[in-house]
Amino acid sequence: MNFSQRDKKHNWHPYTQHKTVPDFPAIVKGKDALLWDENGKEYIDAIASWWVNPFGHSNKVMADAIYEQLTTLEHVLFGGFTHNKAVELSEKLMEILPSNQQKIFYSDNGSTAVEVAIKVALQYNYNKGIKKTKVIAFEDAFHGDTFGAMAASGITFFTEAFKGSLLEVVRIPVPTAGNEEQTIKTLENLVKTNEFAAFIFEPLVLGAAGMVMYSAEVLDKLISICNQNNVFTIADEVMTGFGKTGKTFASDYLENKPDMMCLSKALTGGTIPMAITTFSQEIFEGFYHDDTDKALFHGHTFTANPTGCAAALASISLLQTDEIQQNIQTVHQSHLAFQSKIKNHPKVKTTRVLGVIFALEIKTETQESYYGTMRNKLYNFFIENGVILRPVGNIVYILPPYIIAENQLQKVYQTIENALEIV
Template sequence: MSLQDRDKKHLWHPLRQHQLNPNSVGIVKARGCILTDEQGNEYIDAIASWYTAVYGHCNAFIVDRVYKQMQQLDQVMFSDFTHEPAVRLSEALIKILPDNQNRIFFNDNGSTAVEAGIKMALQYYFNTGDKRSTFIAFENGFHGDTFGAMSVSGLSVYNGPFEDFLIEVERIPTPDGSNHERILRQLETLNTSHKIAGFIYEPLLQGAAGMTIHDARGLNDILSFCKTHGILTIADEVMTGFGKTGMYFASDHMDTKPDIMCLSKALTAGLLPMAITSCTESVYEAFLSDDIAKGFFHCHTYSANPLACAAAIAGIELLTSKDIQGNIKRIEASHERFKNKVREHPKVKGVRCLGVVFALDMDTKIERYGHLRDKLLKFFMDRGVFLRPLGNTIYIQVPYVISDEQLQKIYQVIEEALEIV
């Protein structure tokens, strides 16, 4: 019996209506940029398996580091102990994070990294005797599926049944280069009428919203406003972090740095689940007290798992290497050339690039999880490319080790798809 048939007996997949779409492709091998299914078909992983496997699947350098760590220390609870991989990872991260970040808190995944960041902001003000309950977030943002992360997300396709149970959030538009003065006036009004704990944002690039890009100068002005008015800023870099925007972090594109950062996905190069919420020393100090209750009582069983830490350390070594930085620039240049080639196509409504991210909006209405979107997904898979459209947006976010030939194949199947929509 095939993996696909065995799967249907017991498994419940995310982001799917099983009544309409019960089948899953059985993957048996992954290496570099290639996924291989149980029939031996190969697919270029053009989205790095949800932006995680940025150094390629089963990267030998990372696998070897994790294998060696596995023989030394596999797991130990982090509330009472520390260990070399966690300490080394903190040291490596602080070197590449924005200069104001100084404390590292471990989580399990992107949603829990955001959850911890939200709780840090709320408790920061609670501990200082200034109880605040409102968050500001961008329209159409996405920050995860736990309750706090859902609250600050703005895509009702994910949140609809739970909206009556979420924390208070006021939404603002993303800056587009012409509207940030209007946004600042809105923030002035909100700051007067609400006790605002924090502003959470996806810096420069909103992933689930269709890889929409916003204006760096406008975002910097928003962050400056928050700093001036004592509003903690939380950068959700779960998707954007570790080189995807052409810099180590999307926050590096702005002069004003966040108070709190949320990291996951590419953190461990797609090998093991782990996340981090980092913060400034001043945020951390608000939790220091003779009163035990002012500590941050938030914990995950696998916090700072040594194997995941080993993968993350190896990933950072690759990220900062000359070869990977050169590859990122090569991919950026390739995307720009493809953008210029297809931007005037009659079926293209818009096209944009940022770092290794390429996004193309088709001039066709496609539901986010509808029949036409599924037909498009199958079209790509039948041609040996795994691309996962977000509604009418086709996006690319490839592993940094992809070859020029593989990139050209991705571009080719996108051009072919434009002829059938």
């Protein structure tokens, strides 16, 4: 019995209705933008394995950094101790983060990075005797699967079973082109109530919603409104961080910087689960007190794991090389060329590009569900043709490793064109 068949006996996969899916390909090897399954079939990883592998698979620089750390200090508790790699990583992050970010809190995945930010926003006000118990978020947002992150997410079937148990979140429209004024007015009306501790958003791109994009200018306005009304702003950069949008962070496009930022995914180059929530000094000082009860009582066994910190340091160093920065621009230009070619296709409704992110929306007569018939047909077609893409309903997106070869990218584009003929 092969790995694919053996997998079904014990493994419960994420976002999967096991009764209705076929056997999964069992991946046994990866190199650069390619993966191979147990039967030797080759796949182009056109979404960087859920947006985490900017430098490709089995990257030697990453592997060497991790090996060196594993044979020096693999882990030490961060409660009551520190270590050199956490110090070095915090210093490196200070060089690349917006200048208002001064404090680093380590956790283990994107959902918990968001969870920490929401808890901090609520407790900051609690510590000061202020009652602010609600959060503002975009419609169709996705911030993760833990309870606070889930509450802030707007994709209903992810949260429907738990809605009676969630933090109160009020949603505002995504400020896409033509919708900006409605979003601004809705936010202005909400913040005047003094009930909201924070506004959380995916800056410029809503990933799980189908790479929905909006402008930096309108986000600057929304942040300004929050600043004027003492509502904290939280930039969920779990997807957008570390080069995806063409800048190191999507927040780098903004004049007004968020009070908190959530980082994960590409933080460690796709090697070790790790996450970070960053804060302004003002927020940290809301917990700095003689009263122990005002501390942030949140932690993880593997908080600031040294091996993860070493991986993050290597990942940031790679990102800053001229070669990778040029690769990001090369992928961007290839996306723009493909956009020009495909945008007038009779089955294409819209296209959009930002950095290494490309998305197109397929015309449909009815609204396609997230995991509906069209999505499944497209997904299966891509896998059969050796390309890993995960459509969101009728939206197909590409978010490849920065090191993807041009011929591989052209195969991805051609496979998408071929897929349009079957829908």
